[in-house]
Amino acid sequence: MVDEEVSPSPSAAGFGHVPVMASRCIELLRPAITAENDSGAGAVFVDGTLGLGGHSEQFLSVFPELRLIGLDRDPNALAIAGDRLARFGDRVTLVRTRYDGIGDALVSAGLESTGSVTAALFDLGVSSMQLDEADRGFAYSVDAPLDMRMDPTSGITAADVLNTYSHGDLARILKTYGEERFAGKIASEVIRQRERAPFTTSAELVELLYRTIPAATRRTGGHPAKRTFQALRVEVNSELDSLSAAVPAALDSLALGGRAVFMSYQSL
Template identity: 60%
Template sequence: MSTAHVPVLLERVLALFEPALSDRPAVLVDATLGLGGHADALLSAHPALTLVGLDRDPNALARSGERLARHGDRVHLVHAVYDELPSVLADLGHRATGSVDGVLMDLGVSSMQLDVAERGFAYSRDAPLDMRMDPTAELTAAEVLNTYPAADLARVLRDYGEERFARRIADAVVAARAKEPFTRSGRLVELLYDAVPAASRRTGGHPAKRTFQALRIEVNGELAALGRAMPAALAALRVGGRIVVESYHSLEDRLVKRSLAELAKSRTPPGVPVELPGHGPQLRLLTRGAEQADEQEREHNSRAASVRLRAAERIQEAAA
């Protein structure tokens, strides 16, 4: 395993889950299993733990399955996107509400997907414009670039990539695809170098970074799925259960922050002098804002550079 495959903030994740999982039979859902680094450590730390591992990438499931095989029947792996959590739990005999002790989400593209050039996630290497986390899905980055109208393409780049020059890039893509459809990432990177002003290239990082992020999010429907997955994950927690989410860009972190904050506040109407029964906070926030990796971890694990970790504990049953 390369340093890119080291689980991010592993010791912090273990510490946050410890009170919910220790010394008792417990169930944890790793909703983004990847290569199983966090899952392996959690299973090793808690001999009575049962793990449900989800991933949309069948290649990741196969590799993590090998890694976790030593834990035997305590591991249940499912090919699914994290917003399918309620149906996955139902299929395994668990209730969708109040039945699990922990949920872990390590969002974004996995190190394994970045490392395989043919998947097209990395702008540093010329590859087919694919970007599907699930290779069995239909939509690819090439299809987005070659078929979306300029206005829709600009919306994707602006909303998901926070790209200042979204319309300029979209118009350049539409003009270029009229001559020849896009098939490989190298040609797109060349276009982006030309479309993004030189002053922005000098100060704003690699000109392809934001566009590649936006295309990946669009192809995989990441934010829409996360928007459905967060309420489902929070509802699945029993009282005392904990959720830990690691995000890698501001759009994900913003959505996670809102989801946790909404359930961490009282629903008693303003002006009522006492807390109404059943209207108190459902969650207790376990982190002050978003936690980051320390300098040492960032130096040894490049994926930790942009991580933002948030965690919460369920303190009241989910509202009916």
């Protein structure tokens, strides 16, 4: 058995993507995966945030008989990961779902919704591919339609939030999901600007934020759009609701001795 990180496949390497802390994830989940057999035979690994399939590729390579159930709500991610993981054949089942749908996804893969998973991994947030695909509106550094949906086929967009939410709701999400000090001031400015013309592109919002956030705080608080873009992304994708439903569902899905790892790079 090889216990080394493998190189990204050419399709994923095109996105410059290397999975984060893969060795540590493997170290944490290995005791559960190898409890019966070093090869992972009989073990089921759920990657709840498949993304470009980087972590899954590592697990499937290190444990040559491990079975993967990979979940993502983003159809583009599933297509790329599907190509990347094709060489692992029928060890791989990919399901398009929000991760709190883990129980139904397991049933669709022929497993029990509870007690059937050996190890699960959740690498929370947005993927490098989603940030790099300029037209999806996640990045404040490029002008794009204000979309930000991880599943571009359903739900409201960031433009819908800006153009329809009340002052109170805008201020609440900016403060709660973006930890933005100037939430009230930004909400007032958004309401004023949308009365003239609805928001459509990220550049309009970035320009408003440069105008509204005092220059002095910009020197210490990072890019002025950072917190507002995070808040809109969390709201558009119901990220915290989805996560609070996913944690108990993931724990219920675990077999006796199973393990789950959750990775997050934001403070919410």
